[in-house]
Amino acid sequence: MKALSLLLLSLGVTVPASALAAGGPSPIPSFIMLGLFVLIFYFMLWRPQSKRQKEHRALMESLSKGDEVVTVGGVAGKITKVTDDFIVLEAAEGVELKIQRSSVSATLVKGTLKQL
Structure with a gap:
């Protein structure tokens, strides 16, 4: 406790003694906020990316002779x-x-391709 007070004092921050003695604010809201960020990150980034990867993997497995495709470089052709x-x-x-x-x-x- 005294070390924390000295650290804050060395940084130029003054904290009333009653705040240090009381233990400060509860960390539970911070954990809830962190959990919400993880959920948002999952539903906005991870899940859609894994869905795209699964669809692309299925596309790669279904390629066969005679299919007409477009490459990532924009080249269209027939396999x-x-x-x-x-x-x-x-x-x-x-x-x-x-x-x-x-x-x-x-x-x-x-x-x-015949229409192009």
């Missing part, structure tokens, strides 16, 4: 070959790109 980690994407007639499966951002409705 011509699928391996464990890579796919071969036909971006234009005679132009094939070998890319990682994880770089696919979305699948397109079949026939979309």
Whole structure:
């Protein structure tokens, strides 16, 4: 108690003796506020991110030959070959790109590339 008083005094803070003797305010509201912040953080950040990861993982597993996809770089094409980690994407007639499966951002409705 005396050490706390000396520390506060060295920082230039003066605290009445009655406040030090009483033990100060209750820490329970601080714990409740911390708990609320954790809940807000969970529902605003962690949960949506894990949901997006789960959807992307399902997309990666469902890729097959003939699917029309868009990559994270914006390249649209048709899958011509699928391996464990890579796919071969036909971006234009005679132009094939070998890319990682994880770089696919979305699948397109079949026939979309013909309309472009």
